[in-house]
Amino acid sequence: MENNKSFAKFMNESNVPQKQSSEMTMMEIYVDMVLNEILVKHRKEQLLTAINEALDQQDQASFIKHSTELNTLEDTHGV
Template sequence: MKMENNKSFAEFMNESTVPQKQSSEMTMMEIYVDMVLNEILVRHRKEQLVTAINEALDNKDQDAFMKYSAELNTLEDTHGV
């Protein structure tokens, strides 16, 4: 099945015939989904940075270690992970 409708999600939502009561519930759902996705992305980046730091230590690459450690510290400060 080929999808030929190339509307954005925002356009789709604007055209929907969702009753007003459900509209506010969907907004809360969208906020929740956004929070969950953001958390997943932050945790994934943290895993990547920890791996890069470990590789830098294994390779005795001080520049890479400093770079990735600084980014990890910033990530932890801003997102509390």
């Protein structure tokens, strides 16, 4: 049997109490915060690697580009 209901329609039809719904929203916010932190830390690691490679290759333009992005990331996200 094929089920063609969208997720939104399914949630509207289900008997989800209001409290549980607000808890799900808080969980979604928390998950978003955790994922964002992971992405920022990963980007910082990428930039540090790129900076080290630029130093090894004596590539001043690449060094400045990646250092500037790293400084912006640190100013914006405090990492």
